[in-house]
Amino acid sequence: MRWLIRRVLKQGKGAVSYEEDVHFGDILSIGRAADQAIFLSDIRAALNHARVTALSPGRYKVESLILAGIRVNGELTYATNVGAGASVEIASTRIVLLEPPRDFEAAVEISTLDKTEQEAAKAKRAKPTSLRETWLSKRFPSWLLFVLVLAFGLLLPAASHFVPALGRLMGHIGLPTTASWNPGPLDAAHRFFGDDCKQCHRTPFLTVRDEACTTCHTRMAAHADPARFNLPQLGEARCGSCHQDHLGLAGMVNTDESLCADCHTDLPARTQNATQLADATDFGKHHPEFRVRLPAWDASGKFTPQLTRLAADLKENSGLKFDHALHLKPDLNSPRGRRSLDCASCHVPDAGGLAMKPVNFQSMCQDCHTLGFDTFAPDRQVPHAKVAEVVYMLDDYYAKRALEGGYTEASAPGFVQQRRRPGDTPLSQQETIEALSWARNKSRQVADSVFTGRACVTCHTVTRAAATNVPGAGWQIAPVRVAGIWYGEAKFTHAKHSTMDCKDCHAAATSKSATDLLIPDLANCRQCHAGADGGSKVASTCIACHRYHQSGTLQLNTL
Secondary structure (H helix, E strand, O other), X not given: OEEXXXXXXXXXXXXXXXXXXXXXXXXXXXEOOOOOOEEOOOOOOOOOOEEEEEEEOOEEEXXXXXXXXXXXXXXXXXXXXXXXXXXXXXXXXXXXXXXXXXXXXXXXXXXXXXXXXXXXXXXXHOOOOOHHHOOXXXXXXXXXXXXXXXXXXXXXXXXXXXXXXXXXXXXXXXXXXXXXXXXXXXXXXXXHHOOOHHHOOOOOOOOXXXXXXXXOOOOOOOOOOOOOOOOHHHHOOOHHXXXXXXXXXXXXXXXXXXXXXXXXXXXXXXXXXXXXXXXXXXOOOEOOOOEEEEOOEOOOOOEOOEEEEOOOOOEOOOOEOOOHHHHOOOOEEEOOEEEOOOHHHOOOEOOOOOOEOOOOHHHHHOOOXXXXXXXXXOOOEOOOOOHHHHHHHHHHHHHHHHHHEOOOOOOXXXXXXXXXXXXXXXXXXXXXXXXXXXXXXXXXXXXXXXXXXXXXXXHEOEEXXXXXXXXXXXXXXXXXXXXXXXXXXXXXXXXXXXXXXXXXXXXXXXOOOOXXXXXXXXXXXXXXXXXXXXXXXXXXXXXXXXXXXXXXXXOHHHO
C-alpha cells in the first residue's frame, strides 16, 4: 500500500511550499522515534505516539499508543474511524487525512501549528474560570444570597427568640431557629437546658452576664476576699473570661497556666502586702515550697491545724508515740505469732482514693497491742480511748468478781478468794461492804497500771491532774490527731499515684519518731512533674493542683 505524505513548509512573508514523500505499508506510525513513518521532533510527543491504518480509499482508523489519548477533530479519543478531511493534532503538529490521489491508496498532509493557532485551540478547550466568561452576572446571585442569608440566618431565628410559640412551630417544620446560631456543643453540665438559649443569653446580641451564671451557681465562692483584695483583675473579671461554653463536653474549664501566672507575680505590690502567698508562675521553674496543715490545738483544746512551710527540721505534733521503722521490720513478735507489716497494713485509701482512711486501733492495732488488764481473765480488755469507760468497766468487773468469789489473788480477802456454790450462805452485810471496798481499790490500782504501765502510755502521752491523789482517777490522755489532708491549699489524690511505691514519696522505713514529718516536698514532686511545658515529665498546670473558687472554704487570702 502506497501512502502519500505531503509536508507543508511555511516560509517568510506567508509563502508556502510543499514537500512530498512516499511510504509503503498498511500502517502509518507517528512519534519521536527515528523509525517512525512520520517523525515529530517536539519533546511533547512520545517515541511511539499514534498510528493510522488505511481501511479503504478515504477511510482511516486512528489509534493512540499512549494512555493520554490523541486529539482527533478536536476531541480526545483512543481509537476512532474517520474519513478524509479528519484532523489529528499531536503537540504542535497537525496531520490532515486526505482523499488519496491517483496511484495512491492513502494520503496525509502535515503542517505545523503556529502559536496563534495553539493559543486559540487551547482557549477553545478551556473551561470558564470566572462569571465574566459565562452568561451569569455577579449582582443578581449576590443579592439573592444576601436575602436568603438575612432571612434564614437572622430574621427567622430572631423571630423565634422573641416569639417562643413561633420558635416551637418553626422547630417542628424544620425552619431555622436560634439553634442555628449555636457555635458548638455545650458543656456536659449545661446540656439539659441547651435548647433554651435564654437561660444564659438573656439579652439578645450581648455576651453572657455574670448574673446568668450566679442564678444557678449560688454557692460559688470568689477567688479571694473581695473586701480585702479589691483588685481590678478579680472584681472586673467576667465568668465568661475563663469559662467559655460551646467548646465541647469538657471545655468550660480553662487550664491555661498563664491565666493564673499573670496575676500571681509580684503579689506583695498587687495586694499591698495583704497576702502571705508567695509568687508562683510555673510549677517546674518558679513555685514556692509547699505548706502543710500541721496538727495543733488552741488553749481551749480545740483542734486548730496550722499551715506551715515545709522544712527539713519541721516536726509533727500529732499526740501519738509511734516508730515507723520498728513496725516495718520483718517477723515482728505478736500475741498471734510472727508478723510482717507493710504500709498497706495500716494506711488504706478511702473510697475515692483521695486520702487515707484514719488509722483505727480496733482493726489495725489491737491484734498486737492488746488492752488486757488481768491475768485471771486474759480475754478481757478495757475499751480504747475512753478514760471514764475504762474506770467504770474495771469497777464493774472487780465488784462482780468480789461478790461471786473465787478470785484467788493473795491480796483479796479470804471470803473473796473462796468460791461460793449455789445454795451457799450469802455474804453478810459487813462482808459485802469489805468485798466492794477491796474491789474498788483493786480497780483503781489496775487503772493506774493500765494508764501508766502496760497499755496507754505505750502510744499516748498520759497525764494526771495535780490536785488528784485518788488512785485510778484524774487521768488525761493527750488528744491524737493526724492531719487527714496535709496540703490545705492544693488538691492531691493517691488514686492517680497508684503506680508509685510508698517509699518513693514517704521515708517511713527510716523514721524512728512519730514527730517525723513524712510528707514529700517540692523537690520530690518535681522528679515527675513539671510546668505547662513539661517536656519528658508530666505537664502540670496550676489548675492541676489548685482550685480557683475557694476563698469561701480555705480563705486563701489569710493563709
